[in-house]
Amino acid sequence: MRLADLPSVDRVLQDARLARAIARHGRELVVDELRGELEARRALLKAGGAVDASAGAIVGALLERLETLARPSLRRVYNLSGTVLHTNLGRAPLPAAAAEAAALSLREPANLEYDLAEGERGERDEHLEGLLCRLSGAAAATAVNNNAGAVLLALHALAAGREVIVSRGEMVEIGGSFRIPEIVEASGCRLREVGTTNRTHLRDYERAIGPHTAAILKVHASNYAVVGFTASPAENLLARLAHERKLPFVNDLGSGSLADLTRWGLPPEPTPGEALRAGADLVTFSGDKLLGGPQAGLAAGRADLVEKLRRDPLKRALRLDKARIAALESVLRLYLDPERLPERLPALRLLTRPQAEIAALAERLRPVLREYCGALGAVSVEPCASQVGSGSLPVDRLPSAALRIAPAAAGPKAAQIARRLRELPVPVIARVHEDAVWLDLRCLEDEAGFAAQLRGLALDPRA
Numbered sequence: 471m472r473l474a475d476l477p478s479v480d481r482v483l484q485d486a487r488l489a490r491a492i493a494r495h496g497r498e499l500v501v502d503e504l505r506g507e508l509e510a511r512r513a514l515l516k517a518g519g520a521v522d523a524s525a526g527a528i529v530g531a532l533l534e535r536l537e538t539l540a541r542p543s544l545r546r547v548y549n550l551s552g553t554v555l556h557t558n559l560g561r562a563p564l565p566a567a568a569a570e571a572a573a574l575s576l577r578e579p580a581n582l583e584y585d586l587a588e589g590e591r592g593e594r595d596e597h598l599e600g601l602l603c604r605l606s607g608a609a610a611a612t613a614v615n616n617n618a619g620a621v622l623l624a625l626h627a628l629a630a631g632r633e634v635i636v637s638r639g640e641m642v643e644i645g646g647s648f649r650i651p652e653i654v655e656a657s658g659c660r661l662r663e664v665g666t667t668n669r670t671h672l673r674d675y676e677r678a679i680g681p682h683t684a685a686i687l688k689v690h691a692s693n694y695a696v697v698g699f700t701a702s703p704a705e706n707l708l709a710r711l712a713h714e715r716k717l718p719f720v721n722d723l724g725s726g727s728l729a730d731l732t733r734w735g736l737p738p739e740p741t742p743g744e745a746l747r748a749g750a751d752l753v754t755f756s757g758d759k760l761l762g763g764p765q766a767g768l769a770a771g772r773a774d775l776v777e778k779l780r781r782d783p784l785k786r787a788l789r790l791d792k793a794r795i796a797a798l799e800s801v802l803r804l805y806l807d808p809e810r811l812p813e814r815l816p817a818l819r820l821l822t823r824p825q826a827e828i829a830a831l832a833e834r835l836r837p838v839l840r841e842y843c844g845a846l847g848a849v850s851v852e853p854c855a856s857q858v859g860s861g862s863l864p865v866d867r868l869p870s871a872a873l874r875i876a877p878a879a880a881g882p883k884a885a886q887i888a889r890r891l892r893e894l895p896v897p898v899i900a901r902v903h904e905d906a907v908w909l910d911l912r913c914l915e916d917e918a919g920f921a922a923q924l925r926g927l928a929l930d931p932r933a
């Protein structure tokens with residue numbers, strides 16, 4: 471094979487299959503990728519490699535390249551990981567009505583910052599503030615990009631250039647790059663640590679207050695638990711101390727469900743309303759954790775403090791876009807009728823799904839999975855425990871049911887089977903545990919779609 475044997479661009483373009491590819495992807499992209507493909511083969515030839523230079527082979531490779539390019543990067547997946555509010559899988563799934571409200575706001579103009587009654591400029595916070603206040607008892611509320619942003623904004627607006635007091639027991643890392651000491655620093659405040667990892671007393675806070683103190687911050691133990699010989703002052707005492715010294719008391723709840731979860735048998739999680747009643751001047755919480763909405767950070771509390779947040783230039787940088795305002799408003803409205811919340815709010819529906827229902831689903835799917843994947847290993851139905859996720863209720867587990875694939879001795883290992891599941895048209899995200907693949911079915915609602923694509927496991931030539 472010589473370089474001269476490689477066909478020209480024009481010659482390859484005569485292949486009939488490429489007419490269809492051009493109709494689909496556009497001429498420019500097809501020609502670009504064809505040049506890339508020819509270039510790659512030329513380089514291989516120069517290096518003395520064995521290269522198939524036929525137009526047919528080149529077209530085949532080109533079509534594959536175009537397929538890969540056209541496939542969206544952000545795709546739907548089945549979350550069978552066992553973690554309901556999985557941060558890496560997008561956290562809370564939205565109700566259809568909320569997603570539709572978001573889509574409409576994107577397609578058509580909306581009164582995002584427009585007062586329809588007066589015919590003049592309005593405030594984007596207004597779409598959410600009334601609902602947030604009603605649901606939390608706060609006097610005022612605002613919304614930004616996420617809860618990390620809400621904490622950053624609150625500290626910047628209330629305490630930049632001065633000190634914020636935080637217990638050493640709350641110097642937490644929430645995940646990725648959200649660490650309390652770093653967020654305090656990024657907001658332009660100085661961190662004043664008090665107490666110890668396991669015990670912090672009211673007097674520790676009291677002693678730390680000085681002329682440079684601007685706020686007391688409490689951070690909810692979201693993704694960890696301190697157990698054993700522990701102490702931290704009650705929130706109402708901390709609030710009283712802050713108020714005696716004319717300091718704002720900020721409580722970062724993290725998840726902060728807007729409803730009392732215990733009425734559905736879930737473990738208790740502090741609500742913004744409770745935290746405000748216990749004396750917090752400002753609470754911050756996420757929109758896409760237990761609240762079950764889109765990614766957002768909410769700050770609610772005293773009107774003068776919320777006003778300071780609104781006037782801060784960081785608010786502009788962190789503000790919510792119209793799609794998420796639309797989705798969040800739609801989700802917040804569901805909380806006005808808490809009785810029907812578990813039917814209407816997917817996050818809550820999944821969290822409260824009875825184990826018997828999940829186990830029955832597993833029994834129905836077992837023969838299907840065994841048919842297509844029996845050669846890979848033994849398929850069984852097993853009880854398991856789901857996690858809430860997103861650092862919500864870290865210690866509590868929800869009884870669930872899973873399909874377990876125990877790899878056959880001679881076949882692919884659990885990690886390889888898990889990879890094959892991720893290669894399905896709608897990737898399936900499973901969990902590998904003790905050399906078996908676990909599919910926790912708590913979050914599987916599209917039973918038919920899931921079963922239909924399992925066939926792909928058997929079609930795989932490596933099966």
Ligand SMILES: *Cc1c(COP(=O)(O)O)cnc(C)c1O
Nearest residue numbers: 616617618692723724725756861
């Ligand atoms: C999750 C969490 C955050 C960060 O919230 P995001 O919405 O992920 O930005 C901050 N504080 C606490 C206590 C949390 O649990």
